[in-house]
Amino acid sequence: MPPSPEPAPGPAPTALASPEPADLTWEAADSLAQRHGDAFYIFDPAAARERVAHFRAAFRPGDLLLYPYKTNPYPDVLDTLHALGVGAETCSAPExxxxxxxxxxxxxxHSTGCGRTPQELQEAADAGATVIIDHxxxxxxxxxxxxxxGLRCDFPLGDRRASRFGVPLDDVADAAALIRATPGLRFAGLHCHFPGTEAAFDSRARGLLAATRIAFPDSPPDFLCVGGGFHGGVPAPVPGTSPSDYAALLLPALTDAFGTETPTLVLEPGAALVAAAFTFVTRVRVVKPQPNRPSAVVAGSLFDISPNTRRTDLPVHTITRSRGAARGEVDITGATPMPDEYLALGVPGPLEPGDFVCFHRVGAYSWAMAPEWLRDRAPVLTRRPIDDIV
Ligand SMILES: Cc1ncc(COP(=O)(O)O)c(C=O)c1O
Structure with missing residues (x-):
């Protein structure tokens, strides 16, 4: 799809956008399904823009946001974020x-990754990327x-073991010496990334500062990158995980260590930028009686909303053709032959064939990782403007 004209971002909003398309009527969903099929995603660029604005408002003007393509490389997502000046973190040659x-x-x-071939590393260098050394x-x-x-560093965080990526603190001095001794290389900074939102950012800052004292003993690096793992609001926003909460952990540590001449802080938020910007909409095909409660079989699959974690706790709402009184509860099951394919449990009923079920906050590692097993991948429709989904 061609990119939409991008309005200039407004002042940073204070609340998380609600991407839930409460305005999607049954008639509108039916019309979209007739054109695009009974399972599709809706991407709301306004929600992604809002998340960028939150990060920008919380951090300093010179700090950089790089979007990890692996989270969701849908072209409209990339266009939306790059139009705001967000850069890219890539870990493969196609990315x-x-x-x-x-x-x-x-x-x-940033070109990150482990096990890159010499050709891949050289291609990244020739593309002008900042190549993050993993080994x-x-x-x-x-x-x-x-x-x-840059050099990816690894250090234990609290009781969390060291990761399989990057260079342990004990080896940072040797790696830094090797980089400095290699002709052509400009050693500009340090990188870390720890998956999972529990990997505390104050510990990351401490680890990076310890690595800085080893790798840059004389003058500060150009950048320090804390990676991603900022909370994406899935299944719901959690207190203490807003961009300003993260800034309060990171920025004072930098100022304490470097004064006013601090390195650029680089952030690689994936889920935190796009999770809330996607909703998955799928039509009920059949409703079956079951011993506990009825199950509504939808056209979509658990793979569409949670290919990795198999979670059933995403925010859900239903769009029904006949607006009768709420009655009973329904489990939502998928259309593949997997016996345990439950997308949601105990959704308020009733549901009938032809109704729709919407799963919210599915923008991260869902569309990107959904396999094409047994069916075509569900298409993505983009809201542009807010009430016009194409
Ligand atoms: C190097 C790097 N940066 C950033 C991210 C994004 O993580 P998240 O989506 O949790 O913010 C990843 C995800 O794997 C990553 O590998």
Missing amino acids: LRTATGLGITGELL PSDVPPLAGRDVRV
Whole structure:
């Protein structure tokens, strides 16, 4: 789909956008389903823009947001975020090529990943990306190229074991020396990323500062990157996880360590930018009596909303053709032959064939990872403007 004209972002809103399309009537959903099929996503660019505005308002003007393409590389998502000046974090050659095709490079493009081939590392360098070194073996293939590099560091966080990515603190001095001794490489900063929202950001800051003292003993690096893992509001927003809560953990640590000349802080929020911007809408095909409560079989699959975690706790609402009184509860099951494919449990009924079920906050690692097993991938429809879904 072609990108929509992007209105300038307004002042930072204070509340999380509600992407729930409460305005989607049965007639509108039916009309979309007739054109696009009985299972589709709705992307709301306004919700993604709002999340960017929240981050921008909470952090400093020079700090950078890089969007991890792996979270959801739907073209309208990338266009929406890049139009706001958000850069890209890519971990594969196809992602890198998408980003460079969209004009993203330099400090706005991080090439991360482990086990990249020499050709992949060189392609990233030649694209002008900032290449994040995951292991010392990433360095020799870059020799002789003019390339900005960062070093991914690994350190235990609280009782969490070290990860399988990056260079442990004990090896940072050697890795830094190797980078500095390699012709062409400009050693610009340090990177870390720890999956999961429980990986506390104050501990990340402490770890990065410890690595900074080792790798940049004389003058501060250009950037420190804390990776992603900011809470995406799934299944619901959690107190203490707003961008300003994260800024309150990170920025004072930087100021304490560096004074006013602090490195650029780089953030790689994935789920936090796009989870709330996607809703999955699917039609009820048949309603079956079951021993506990009826189950409504929908056209979509658990793979569409939770390919990885198999969660059944996403916010759900139903769009029914006949607006009778609420009655009973219904389980929502998928159309694949997987026996345990429950998308939601105990949804307020009744539901009838032809009705719709909407699953909210499914923008992260859902469409991107949904397999094409047994069916075509569900299409994404973009709201532009807010009441016009195409
Ligand atoms: C290097 C890196 N940065 C950022 C992210 C985004 O994480 P999240 O979606 O939890 O913010 C990932 C996800 O795997 C990642 O590998």
